[in-house]
Amino acid sequence: MPFLVKIAARNIVRNPRRTLLTFGSLAVGIITLIIVDSLLGGFTSKSLQNIIDYETGDLKVHAVGYFSDRENLPLDRSIDPAVILPVALSVQGVESASPRTQFTGRVVAGWEEFPVLAIAVNSDRDGDVLRLADDVDGRLPRPGTNEAVIGANLSTLLGLEVGDVATIVTRTRDHAIQAMDLTIVGVASTPNPNVNRNHIYLAFDTTASALGMAGRATEIVVRLAPGVSAEAAKLRLERALTDSGVAAEVVTWKESAADFLALAQTGSATDLMLVAAIFLIAIVGVTNTTLLGALERKREIGTMQAMGLRQSEIVRLFLLESAGIGILATIAGSVLGAAVNVYLVEVGIDVSSMLGDIDLGFPIDNVIRGTWNPATYIWGAAAGFASCLVSSYIPARQAARQHPAVMMRQ
Amino acid sequence: MYVNDKPGALATLALVLFVATAASIFTQSAVQASKQSELTAQEILARVDEHASFESAYFESTMIIRSGRRELVKEMQSYSDGQGNGLVTFTNPADRDTKYLKLGDELWMYFPDADDLVKISGHMLRQGFMGSDFSYEDTLQSERFHEVYDVVLDGMEPCGDALCYVLDASVKPGVQATYALRRMWVDAELFVVRREELMAAGGRLLKIAETEKIETIDGRPFSTQVTMRDLLRQNSSTTLVINRAEFDIEIPEDLFSLRSLMR
Amino acid sequence: MRNLGRSRARTALSIFSVAASVMMVLLLKGAIDGILTTMEESAIRLSAGHIRVIDQEYESRERLLSLQYPVDGWNGEGVARMAQDLAAIPGVDLVAPRLRFGGMISHGDDLRSVLVVGGDPDIERELLRADRYLGEGRFVRSGEREAVLGRRLLGRLGLGVGDRFTLVFSTSVGALRGYTLTIVGAFESGMPFLDDGTVIVPLDVAQGAVDFGDAATELLVMASRLLDVPILAQQIEDMAREQGGRYTSIPWYKHNEIIEYLQVGRRIYDAIYIGLLVLASFVVVNTFVMIVNERRREIGMLSALGLRSREIRTLFLLEGGVCGLAGSLVGSLVGASLVLVLSRVGIPLPGADAMGAELMYPTTLYPIFSAGVVAYAFVGGILVTVAAVALPARQAARMSPTEALRAT
Secondary structure (H helix, E strand, C coil): CHHHHHHHHHHHHHCHHHHHHHHHHHHHHHHHHHHHHHHHHHHHHHHHHHHHHHHHCCEEEECCCCHHHHHHCCCCCCECHHHHHHHHHHCCCEEEEEEEEEEEEEEEECCEEEEEEEEEECHHHHHHHCCHHHHEEECCCCCCCCEEEEEHHHHHHHCCCCCCEEEEEEECCCCCEEEEEEEEEEEECCCCHHHHHHEEEEEHHHHHHHCCCCCCECEEEEEECCCCCHHHHHHHHHHHHHHCCCCCEEEEHHHHCHHHCHHHHHHHHHHHHHHHHHHHHHHHHHHHHHHHHHHHCHHHHHHHHHCCCCHHHHHHHHHHHHHHHHHHHHHHHHHHHHHHHHHHHHCCEECHHHHCCCCCCCCCCCEECCCCCHHHHHHHHHHHHHHHHHHHHHHHHHHHHCCHHHHHHC | CECCCCCCCHHHHHHHHCCCCCCCHHHHHHHHCCCCCCCCHHHHHHHHHHHHCCCEEEEEEEEEEEECCEEEEEEEEEEEECCCCEEEEECCHHHCCCEEEEECCEEEEECCCCCCCEECCHHHHHCEHHHCCEEHHHHHHHHHHHHHEEEEEEEEEEECCEEEEEEEEEECCCCCCCCCEEEEEEECCCCCEEEEEEECCCCCEEEEEEEEEEEEECCEEEEEEEEEEECCCCCEEEEEEEEEEEECCCCCCCCCCHHHHHC | CHHHHHCHHHHHHHHHHHHHHHHHHHHHHHHHHHHHHHHHHHHHHHHHCCEEEEEHHHHHHHHHCCCCCCECCCCCCCHHHHHHHHHCCCCEEEEEEEEEEEEEEEECCEEEEEEEEEECHHHHHHHCCHHHHEEEECCCCCCCCEEEEEHHHHHHHCCCCCCEEEEEEECCCCCEEEEEEEEEEEECCCCHHHHHHEEEEEHHHHHHHCCCCCCECEEEEEECCHHHHHHHHHHHHHHHHHCCCCEEEEEHHHCCHHHHHHHHHHHHHHHHHHHHHHHHHHHHHHHHHHHHHHCHHHHHHHHHCCCCHHHHHHHHHHHHHHHHHHHHHHHHHHHHHHHHHHHHHCEECCCHHHCCCCCCCCCEECCCCCHHHHHHHHHHHHHHHHHHHHHHHHHHHHCCHHHHHHCC
């Protein structure tokens, strides 16, 4: 066997052109796969980024039973931030955490009234977890006040600007009607249209007491360090909570945003198709070149048979060559692909030139960044390598079966 | 939306809509109350309750709903029995033949264009009755006033050309109620609620109900015109006018049943 | 020609590589276009129209499904006349008046909120592609208290075609009303928005139900050609302004973020498609370069036999051209037929069920067949092949015969 390996290696090196051509398709295929996958990942995560940055964070901690009932925004399923924040911050991978309470209400301003989603936030901590603070024209509501930040669309609809007063009518934890007079101190114009159209942000402490919540919150929003897997962090956080004897549930952004994930789902279906297409094209390429290579080497095969190599050894030789080329191609493709991926992730592609004059009505970041998806590298390598072997097996066997004399004549 | 609550100016509406005063809880506690010459809060409410109670009643009434720039007028005929059941039939053109049936704790609606009855439940309960400032849930909660609120007497005040007892009701801790605080002005002679203020926890005024007319029917004083104002909305109020009231009448058997609702 | 015949395997392989590449490209473009177009189309047919005409005040209160700002004619003469006026504009294919309002369906102890859409049955049948998306039963008829519900909504309510249900709603004058309707059809569009929470009823029944008279909440204008939309939108906007400025016209691409977002997506996918073309081309090039490479000995011999460089090069070009032509032809034909068939039949897509009703994600993918794309792919296949052959052929032809003969 080692003998064959040596011959295989020598064959590979001896005919660089053929080697290059054979593995060319595979390498380029892998590179294309990596690039496309990276960009698509970037594109879908872009649409999700708005939700993660403004609504769900990376993780959320709720009271047990809140999440399944979340449509009703039940205020009686609440958690104590004083207990949960320290636990959350102690978990590996967690960068910051902040309490929030969500509830529905209607904002009344003069003749206009409109249903809104009201969110009580802790201005000191919220900016570390979610990006609202960056996009407010004005400031976040200060603790101990009845100040409020209102989404830009709501501001226009209700005719409310910084300095104006509006009333929000809602229900307390015990279902009693409650009304709060709010002074607008900021208008939020974010890349998240949901925020702009539906949200009003209030101070956490004053709201909690107005709602009879006794300082409790409906959720703790958690931001993870870059690169940390949400699913893994969720498990760690759950364990930490159990160890501390705290009853709570943890959900990832994917679970929180399940209703909005449609476009991401599109991504995965088309991704799958693209990946399949790339595979197929690359495999066609590999198969072709391998087969062609085998065809051209019939003479060589004849020689080898004449030299006494058995059929099985010849087949194995070809397979080894293919394997060798496959490995080289995969490595080359993966490395080059990774290099491009680095550029995509760090620098990204500016799509504004492609967008032309679309005015989305809210600010959008025009750069699509790539993503790292180790699975892609593995799949690409495995499939490519496998196709190399498969496509070289049959012609190898066929060629090897022919009589040496026939070979020599060709 | 407000509910018509048992003691209170809203009592009238409750009567009209659904609730019959059963006899009472208040009467009971009045008996057990101290024999002081001055009345306690419970005793005052018991008297109010007496005036409002009946074994059966029939009303013809008009409800004027003002909301923003619109004004809607609804006409109703209603029956109530002494056990918390009631039937309301609408007679104005837009809502003609629509009916509400209160059977104990349940509220059902009948629509002329529908094959079956609709039960009012869930978030619809919190909405206003036919778009008015009175809500369904309060109608249902009203019978349990004493379970929900602690009531104290806060002296007396002039109200209009009469003198009123002022009662303060606050929701018992942990109990769910639409209004955390209520303040009632009960006419000291007639024992009819003249004014009621409904407030959020902390005292913020949410709604005000004022009795605009009191008549004597069957020997008892009865408020026949009440206006409820929603202070949180611009120009939002509902006026209920009782045009005709008959007490202790004959009610057809099984009038208060789902089957008869369908007829 | 003889050369081609001589090594049939080689020829077959080269043709195959071209054919396969062309076919993959066709299929993929059809599929991607299919997804994006379907989503755009759903949004257009269901809510945006090509151009949407509404009362200016309605736009901001739309989410409340307010009935206070109807479209009832330029000057109150009725929406029917207004629809006729708009339909008369050249370039307009059809005008669909719609009355949208919120209602509740009682289900056990619950009242479930639904969106009720009243539309003209003849127009809606075409606009909503009833032929494709009506899974069971038939569409509603004017004047009848009938409804078509999405299959998923039916499932959640435990109802089926033929059953009756009661819808509770508020009229435009604040009366509470209940109607019993018969379910005559089930929608299976794969668009959650439609399948999950929408009840379709005849327009006249809706108008009577909410006391609307001859009015609607919006008019959807569909153009015969997508390209005409900006011009038509401007025309209608001008008309509206002349008539008092009460109404506004909104073209589909400004309807809401979903559509705008899809447009961004479309461009991203176009860019990716180009990447794929590059890959496919590379494969073809790779194949032919390899072939030429392997045939250097042959080239040497031909050269020794006296053929000039140019003739050798021409020979290869011809061979390449023929292979390219054959490959492109086969690839285009097979690819095009597949896309054509699939565009009618559809490819079932997994996982679309997990979505909320806000977005319109199809559960079946209908690739788009485009003769233009086929033509491009066909021509492209040939061009790439010839290019792939040209350079190495020239290079090989220039080699001296002895060099060539030495190569194995």
